[in-house]
Amino acid sequence: MGNDEMGLLLLLVLALMLSTEARQKRPQTLKRQKREWILPPAKLLENTDYTHKEFIAKIRSDKDKGAKVEYYLSGPGADKPPFNLFVVDQYTGFVTVTGILDREKYPSFNLTGIAKHIDGTLAEDSIPMMVTVLDQNDNAPTFELHTGNITEASKKGTFVMQIEGKDNDQAGTSNSEISYSIVSQEPEGTGHMFTIDKKTGNLYVNEPTLDRETYDSYKLVIKGIDLGGAAGGLTGTGTVEIKVLDINDNIPTLEKSEYSGTVDENVMDVVVMRIKALDKDLENTDNWVTVFSIAKGNEDNIFSIETDKETNEGILKLIKPLDFEEIQNLELGLLIENVAPFLEGGAILMDVDVKISVNNVPEVPAFIPDTKTVPVSEDPNEATEDGVITVFAAVDPDTGKPAEDVSYAKGYDPDSWLTINAETAEIKLNKIPDRESSFLVNGTYIAKILVMTKDIPSKTATGTIAIQVTDSNDHCPTLITKHNSLCSNEKTVFVTGCDEDVSPNSAPFTFRIITDGTQGNWVVEVINETSAALHSQEPLWPGSYELQLEVLDAQGLSCSANEVVIVDVCTCVETEACSLMAARLGTTSPKLSAPAIGLLLMAMCLLLFIPLLLLLCHCGGKDTIFPEKFNDLPFDAKEHLISYRTEGRGDDKAVPLQNVPITLGTQTFFGTAPASNFTQHQTPTTFQTATIYNKFEESSQSLREVNDAYRFSREAFNHGNGKALQFSRKRLGIQNRTVLFEDIALPDTFLDDYYSQKVVCALPVKDGLLEYDFEGHGSFAGSVGCCSFLESDNDLQFLNDLGTKFKTLADICSPPISKPSLTCKEGDVLLYLSSSQFTTPPAL
16 A cells, blocks of 8 residues: 555544544534424415415424324414314325415414324424415405585685595505596586595585585595506495585575555554565575664654564564554665675665554543642532532543543542542542541542443543642641659740641641639740740749640631640759659669679579589489488388278277257347337337347257357348338448448357357267168168059058158258247347358358
């Protein structure tokens, strides 16, 4: 072997060694097995059928050499909507399309390729796979309805609105680029009124002749072509509606060039006529509504005009009454304009005449003048013979003569002063006028007179009667104050007069002293027209003085009776006048002073303070203010309710009564009076003095005598001819005509004896025990039944003796026998007193 061959062999060995070392030092990442794209996916065109192709993409993993690997797809279009549009062969990794693609629905698909072993474990990491859908010009432009507004008479080139079509193809490409044009216009009018920019779609005014009154709206058909209008582009159309807005470019006009109307006289607030205004502008807008005004002929504001906005009519009204005798015809000039200002100027004075004629109608009678003043004197001597004070007749305004076929009546007469003749309107006084009446105002009496027509319907007018009552001197002057107080060291009294009449029948007054009825010497000093000072010419002592004055008015009239002034003179202290002293002594003020009010408030506060103290009081507790002041009760308190409904038998009490008969000694009762004080027809009678009681016996007769002893009968007093005794007031010493023995009372001893004996007679005392269970013996009559009278022999003997108890009861109930029990000596007259002259003893 040569040297050259050996060198080559060494180089080969060295290269192998270096190659082995380099493989050992290579990073581990270089050893990772990876998948490889057999055929990358291409961009797919929409609307193209790729279903016949074997695959559009292929994926394969290197791990399928050593072990079997299965392939899967995930994402929209595979296992998500739209499902199964893309599928992969699990074994080969071929990806195919099962349907037609639409870019407008799905412009792209983001899929994920997955390789798994048979046991389900991932062979490698998932790899994304993007499928892009290319656009085709398969969508024509579309338009929505467009509406817009444009003012009439707009200039050429005025922007109206922008038309915008829509193309669903890919934006920014020629497939979605639209070219605009106007296909048609309705109504056609005088030409193409609008134009459109083919690129932007902006719509403009093409002609300045838009007139709302001619055509108030337009409808345009717009065409759009994609691909920028190039050949082969798809076409779409749309509609645009344009409304023409109104402006005040038409002046209002009237239906007629001349108007005429009539109106009755003496009426007001009536519609004379309605004037129709015509305007071509849009109705019920300010461009159409007409404003009417009267430019001439209405200087006195007799008429008014206003607009009816519903009909655009001017309503002409008469607001003041017209008189045919003064005005027969009127002519008005009208000014009309719209509410909105006119496009080319202001209001226009229409050369329109409105002629109005006044109709003459029978007028209502009227009082001319409507108020009549009548002077009347309150002096009845100045009244007229027939009593008529005036005639207030209504007149016919058309003729100026008194109204006919009318009647008159009172409308207002507050004090019924007047009467009126219904036919002649003669007014008489119903009573004598009194200027001092409260119904007069400033000496004037106001009444209302009515005049009524006799036609149907009746018309009425009112007139006013103002009766001015002239004053007469029918009231005499009097003094305002007739009682005065004066200190003893003063000598002047002031008096003031008054008179209900007015000048010259009132002040100035004249005061005169009437000496005959005046105490003391007084002189008069005049102070003013209504007052005077009375000066005493001698010192005044305390007391009351009467002064008589004669007060005369300016006409010399005075009252028939003089005025009497009472002057009370008293001694005054240095700090108090006589009038103040009299007021203080004679009156008591009902007002409470400040100290009294303070005391009342203190008392009220004290009443409120006491309950507050009771809240702090603890009965017998250790915390009380004075615990030592509380003592324990000497007995145990009962802490339960006590029963009071038990009723036991009462104890018998023996009440000792005076059962010994009391014998009253011989008494002469009261006194005697001489027989000469009786009337001359009385027959003298002799009585013997007897005792009231001589002996008491427990019998009915004794009981009657006891009763008779205290019965002062009028029969004994009127003994003889039955006439009352007459006593001399001087001999008895009784004054002021009081009744004899009116206030005499019986002595206590007499009353004790009387009641004791009466009780003993009524029921004797029983000292033994009383039996309450004994109900008496049986009745002698037996039982009273339905047949008891059949066997009875009418034996009533048992009624003769019913026992002592029944006899006592019968004696008490039987009327007593009247007999005199008191006598007097011969020649004397017994003063027999009636029982009404004594204080009646109370009944038992």
